[in-house]
Amino acid sequence: MQIPSIFLPTMTRRELIAAASIGAISTGLTGCDVLIGWHYRFRLTGWVECDGEVVQGSSVIEIARMRGYDSVGGKVHGEAVAIDIPGRATLFLLLRDAGSPDWAIWMPHHAFASQLNAAATGDGKVLDRLSHSAGTIATLAPAYYPTMARFRDINDPATIERVDPADLAASFGPGARFKGITVELTNDRVTTGIGRRLPWLDKTLGGMARDNRANLADEPPFGAMIAAQDFRRNR
Secondary structure, three states: OOOOOHHHHOOOOOHHHHHHHHHHHHHOOOOOHHHHHEEEEEEEEEEEEEEEEEEEEEEEEEEEEEEOOOOOOOOEEEOOOEEEOOOOOOOEEEEOEEEEEEOOHHHHHHOOOOOOOOOOOOOOHHHHHHOOOOEEEEOOOOOHHHOEEEEEEOOHHHHEEEOOOHOOHHHHHOOOOEEEEEEEOOOOOOOOOOOHEEEEEOOOHOOOOOOOOOOOOOOOOOOOOOOOOHHHEEO
């Protein structure tokens, strides 16, 4: 909700907050939604070569950034990328990386650092550029790749395995090679439908592994660190 400018000179900060709260209640928005100042979408596309044939999968993801955040504050709406490798299995590019579930929020700043001078994650002018630059495309550097995964049995979330993009053949067999990722700012609709691929997604709570416990001396199993929100976010 945008407060009409004619009221701004005569309203105190407390009155502005109260007006925003009333508007949020009347429209069904939350307080955080009122603070959202920027929306931008990007198409994430992953490319794989297998036995000389190049295949790809893509997903349009929307980011909503909130005013008043100097750090990486925002919401994600979208799905993981699914790349079907003929005769083998499906490669998933998740909505996170090894260190952060907020990967989809900060990644575009790295992808478009050169074209849009977008390195600053909390600068309103940078967010304006991301919001009004549909058609701008970049190749994502491997240092900023998301976590990648596959399932030995796609009907069983506990069979999830980490995939190393530098050694795709280890997960998909000889002749498989990861070619790269492109990121394109777009106005296209957010992608939906991953629930048809993964019908168990709505029923999965916590980590994917059946036993999320690990010995104190061991690293937690990969499946324990991956949750349903890494495949789909609805804000």
